[in-house]
Amino acid sequence: EAQVTQNPRYLITVTGKKLTVTCSQNMNHEYMSWYRQDPGLGLRQIYYSMNVEVTDKGDVPEGYKVSRKEKRNFPLILESPSPNQTSLYFCASSAGSGTAYSPLHFGNGTRLTVT
Amino acid sequence: AQKITQTQPGMFVQEKEAVTLDCTYDTSDQSYGLFWYKQPSSGEMIFLIYQGSYDEQNATEGRYSLNFQKARKSANLVISASQLGDSAMYFCAMSPINTNAGKSTFGDGTTLTVKP
Numbered sequence: 001e002a003q004v005t006q007n008p009r010y011l012i013t014v015t016g017k018k019l020t021v022t023c024s025q026n027m028n029h030e031y032m033s034w035y036r037q038d039p040g041l042g043l044r045q046i047y048y049s050m051n052v053e054v055t056d057k058g059d060v061p062e063g064y065k066v067s068r069k070e071k072r073n074f075p076l077i078l079e080s081p082s083p084n085q086t087s088l089y090f091c092a093s094s095a096g097s098g099t100a101y102s103p104l105h106f107g108n109g110t111r112l113t114v115t
Numbered sequence: 116a117q118k119i120t121q122t123q124p125g126m127f128v129q130e131k132e133a134v135t136l137d138c139t140y141d142t143s144d145q146s147y148g149l150f151w152y153k154q155p156s157s158g159e160m161i162f163l164i165y166q167g168s169y170d171e172q173n174a175t176e177g178r179y180s181l182n183f184q185k186a187r188k189s190a191n192l193v194i195s196a197s198q199l200g201d202s203a204m205y206f207c208a209m210s211p212i213n214t215n216a217g218k219s220t221f222g223d224g225t226t227l228t229v230k231p
Contacts, residue, residue, distance in 0.1 A: 031217065042119075042206060043221040050217050058218065090160060101212070103150055103162035104219070 002027045006091050006107035013081055014115055021076045021110050023091030029105070031094040032074040033058065034066065036087040037109075043090065049074055081114040088112075117142045117215075119207050121222035128197045129230050135182070136192040136225045138207030146212035149190040151181065154204040154224070163205075166190060168212075197229045 004025045013019055025032065033048035035058075045058030049068040063085055065077040074093075078085060088111050092104040118141040128134040140149070151163040166174045166181045174181040182191040190209075194201055207222040 033217075033219065035221075040124075040223060042121075042223040043208075045219055048217045048219075056217060059220075088158070092160075101148055101165075101167070103165060104152075104160070104208075105162075106160035109158050 002105070004091055004093050004105050004107040006089075006110050008110060009108065010111050012113045012115065015082055016080050019078050019081060019112075021078075021089060021091075021112070023074045023076065023107060024072050025074075025093040025105070026072065027093060027095070027105065028071065029093035029095050030071070031102075032068065033092050033094075033104070034064070034074070034076050035090045035092065036060065036085075037090060038087050046076070046089075078112075081112075083114045086112060086114050117144070117147075117209060117211065117218065117220040119209060119220050119222035121207055121225050123225045124223070125226045125228070127228050127230060128194075130199060131196055133193060133195045134197055134227065136194070136205050136207075136227065138190045138192065138222060140188050140190065140207070140209050142188075142209065142211065144211040144213065144215070148210045148212065149181070149183070150208045150210070151179070151190075151192045152206045152208060154206065156203070160206075164192065194227075199229050199231060202227060202229045 034046040035043040047066040049055045091107040095102040120139045147168045149166045153161045164176045164179045180193045204224045210219045
């Protein structure tokens, strides 16, 4: 089954404790991206990757890191989480080199709480 | 910079009636893609419909159609014959084709409630 898999689904952590949210897709998509969803703010793009070893900042990259060493994986790293990073996070992938022509395929989301 | 505006935080519609969800956008890009996604209460994001800025005809997908008015920079979603399962949050989104390809911008969403 074609899918984007995020783990974990739920995560509660404390301020400053490094964490990684994994994202993997099995559709051979070149494009992957991360979003955070907060009430009343829709989805905001954190980082995106057009291909292996090619990443770029979205609208809200502060406090996050990403890497794209393999085509299928695009982990999101929070080196020192803070309470304002409490949010619902989505990973997504898309065919082709961008999202202008092809829809995003989303993972099921990761609900992160930072205390 | 791109911006998507969805002016209706919440909408109600009677079952079997049609409903229009508004979306206006602002961009300096000449070519772009416009998308609508549905997010049920279970939380997943589901793609509904796509319109390219260069497409002359409005997109349709089953009960969904996109009323695209390029000059007015609007891309409203029309749902015909609403069903109870259409109750969800709906997001309008856009992505440029050339400059900043890879960036995607979402609106704040509209919560649709279908009444029986």
